[in-house]
Amino acid sequence: MPSLASSSLIDWLSPGGSSSSSVSPLLVLTLAILVGLAILAILYPDRPIGVAPHAPGINHWKGYPLVGSLDWILSVSHGGNRLLDEIFLMQKTEGMGAGGQPMSVTFPALGGRVTVINNPRYLEWVQKTNFDNYPKGPDFHRCMSDVLGPHGIFVADGAPWFQQRKLASHIFSRSFFSSHVQDTMKAEVVKLDKLLLDASDGKCKGEKIQFPDLMFRFTLSTFAFLAFNAEVDVLPDNVDGLQKVNEFGRDFDFAQTVLDHRFVSVLPKWTEWFTKEGHQMRKTINGLHNYCYRIIDSRLERKKAGGEMSGTKAGKDLLELFIDQGISREELLPVLLNFIVAGRDTTAQSLAWFFYEMWKHPEHIAKIRQTLVPVLGAPNEQRPMDFEDYKELPYLHACFYEAIRLWPAVPKNAKRVLKDDIIQPSASKDASGDSLNLPPVPVRKGESVLWSDWAMARMPEIWGEDCEDFKPERFLETDGGGKMKVVEVSQWKFHAFNGGPRLCLGKLLATYEGMAVIAAILGRYDVVFDSEDLQRNPPTYQDSLTLPCSPYWVQFEKRQDI
Ligand code: HEM
Incomplete structure (x- = not known):
């Protein structure tokens, strides 16, 4: 006897009532779908x-x-x-x-x-x-074109990618570095030093500072000036100024988490029209685009008025190089956005992870400081790093690369x-x-x-049994004359900067910038970590396209050991 359930299913499929009289087309269709699925499941x-x-x-x-x-x-x-x-x-x-x-x-x-x-x-x-x-x-x-544009350097392939790379490579030349990049970096380091002085000795002595945020402010301010001649007013020279929200940073961090999520989502992108996150994303994209348009428009107005463009005698900056191609305001937008991502996030995150490693391994701080004195002078009169100085500071260089190895920004x-x-x-x-x-x-x-x-840095097959340890020695060797130098590790093994034709364009800039910031901080200040808090809530990476370090707070004091 058929069960109640199966007879009512048959009744439903053959609405004429009796299953013997005629077979309903719905039944045939259902059976065909089931047989089709069964065959597909076998295949x-x-x-x-x-x-x-x-x-x-x-x-x-x-x-x-x-x-x-x-x-x-x-x-x-x-x-x-x-x-x-x-x-x-x-x-x-x-x-x-x-x-x-x-x-x-x-x-x-x-x-x-x-x-x-x-x-x-x-x-x-x-x-x-x-x-x-x-x-x-x-x-x-x-996943990325509504934020970064369909032809942004991080999204594009083929000719649009190649042309942008070729054009942009002018600002990564050595001559540009020894002039405009170096002048910008030193001016920003001086601003950072004023802020740290205020935090360690001024009226804001002892104030806790959100360290990853400070690094984001530094890299955005520096990159905006050196690539677009824009003062974006996010790096104040005093602690109170940090109260002002870094709008671009806040918006871009949110957008990146959504972009990252899209890569692993099986839902089509249009479903974002119905979610709260999607609504916020649309507002955020508007905010980011307006932010960049403000920079572009002010520059185009200056050009129209025949005023100063790059603010540098060293040659055209990135924005001017692209404006000179005769491209439209709308086409300049992805150029700006993609380069800000490249120039801001990666280096700031690497610095945040570097200082976290210094909390875990303070023994490296003393060694770094020893090597700074002969190159940059005694702490009280330490000068900001020149570009070429990076060659004279192999221990600091190796420590920074070891942090990047363990915490690669992409x-x-x-x-x-x-x-x-x-x-x-x-x-x-x-x-x-x-x-x-x-x-x-x-x-x-x-x-x-x-x-x-990130996973490869933790694989013993690639970096040896001590792969998870912080060991700058991996990047160091002594030359014939007994001088310490940084080893050239293959770009395929130390792959944090990518490899081949799409090798990171900003590797040298990131190296100089990261080292200049570390030297400025460790050379003159003690970074006081909240060890209890760090032990309770060790920083972790946040899901994103890049590798943001979750917030942690530090205080700055003038060095006690001098
Ligand atoms: C520690 C800091 C940095 C790391 C770890 C890093 C890493 C990388 C990686 C892994 C890529 C490949 C990304 C991809 O396939 O989409 C890349 C590309 C790129 N990076 Fe960096 N980067 C850093 C800093 C910088 C800086 C400061 C700039 C300056 C603007 C920069 C400019 C670029 C550009 C323009 C590309 C695209 C290259 C291309 O596709 O041809 N990077 N970077």
């Missing part, structure tokens, strides 16, 4: 529809019929699991990435399959040997595959992991490849 037992079978010899995360590891990506996009932690966990899991092996995971986004290639030897193939086959692709466009990155390919591990001797038996990795057109410099 795609562990991955989304349309995704090619897993490549033999490449470990993959468990997946379900028709959806693959949808549960995994949902746990990242909506379940509170953090992508970097998840990738790292997978990388250590037996049968997945353990032993430094490549691995893949499938879900209905990012082209269906993401192959994780956390090894310098694979990166060289993807970012150099077969560079043209691995563009940023449609995901960057879909902690993960992905590319689309243009044509089917087999990623070959390079034979290059300077990339580590030579001893690993790494397989060639087949990838298909339309899929994605992903790597995480």
Whole structure:
């Protein structure tokens, strides 16, 4: 006898009442869909529809019929699991990435399959040997173009990318550095010093300062002036001035978290029209764009009036170089935004992580200070760093790079595959992991490849058993004459600045700026950390496109040891 449930289902499907008289089209359709799904489930037992079978010899995360590891990506996009932690966990899991092996995971986004290639030897193939086959692709466009523009340097591929890179590279030349960049940096360091003096000795003595925020203010103020000749008024020379909110910083931090979320969301972007976050995002984008238009408009007005443009005798600054191309106000917007992101966030975050490491490893502070005196003078009369000084301060340089290694400002990155390919591990001797038996990795057109410099910094296969320790010695060697110098580590192994044709344009600027700030602070002040608070709530990274360090507070005192 049929059960009540099944007979009422049949009744519902055959509205004529009797199941024997005629078969309803709805029943036929339902059965056809079920049979169709069953066939698809047989064809795609562990991955989304349309995704090619897993490549033999490449470990993959468990997946379900028709959806693959949808549960995994949902746990990242909506379940509170953090992508970097998840990738790292997978990388250590037996049968997945353990032993430094490549691995893949499938879900209905990012082209269906993401192959994780956390090894310098694979990166060289993807970012150099077969560079043209691995563009940023449609995901960057879909997720980022409403904020950063469709042709911003961080979003674009091909000719629009190449032309911007070529044009912008003028401001990263050595001659520009030894003049305009250096003058700007020194002026900003003097402003920072006044602020620190106020915090340590002035009427605001003992005031607690939110350190990551201070670093963001420094890098925004410096970059806006050196690239756009704009005074953005975010770095005051006294503690009270810090009360004024840094609007751009606040808005951009929020926008970045949304952009990051879009990459792992399986929901289409239009769903943002119905969410509170989407509403706030639209307001934020307006705010960011207006902020940049204020800089652009004031510059265009100056040009019209025949006034001073770059404010530098060293040559045109970044904005002038682009204005001279005859591009419109609207096309200048993405130039500004992309370069502010590059110039502000990365270096500020690296500095915030650096000082956190100094709290954990104060023994390095004394060593850094010793090396500062012969180059920049005694603490009471220490001068701001010149550009060329960075070569004379290898210990400080190595400490800064070690912080960047452990806390890379772009902690993960992905590319689309243009044509089917087999990623070959390079034979290059300077990339580590030579001893690993790494397989060639087949990838298909339309899929994605992903790597995480944050995870790679924590892989013993790449950096040795002490990979998680803060050890600046990794970047140091002594030359024939007994002089300490910074080792040239391969760009594929120390990959925080990217590699190949898209190597970070600002590597030298970031190095100089980071070292100039550290020298200015540690050379003249004691940074008093709230150890109890740091132990209770150690800073952690915030989910974003970059690697913001959660807020922590410090006090500044004049050095006690001099
Ligand atoms: C510690 C600081 C920095 C780190 C760790 C860093 C890292 C990186 C990384 C990983 C990329 C590749 C991003 C991608 O694939 O989308 C990149 C690209 C880039 N960086 Fe940096 N960066 C830093 C500072 C700077 C600074 C101060 C500037 C100055 C403007 C800058 C300018 C750029 C530009 C223009 C690109 C795009 C290059 C291209 O696609 O051709 N970076 N950077």
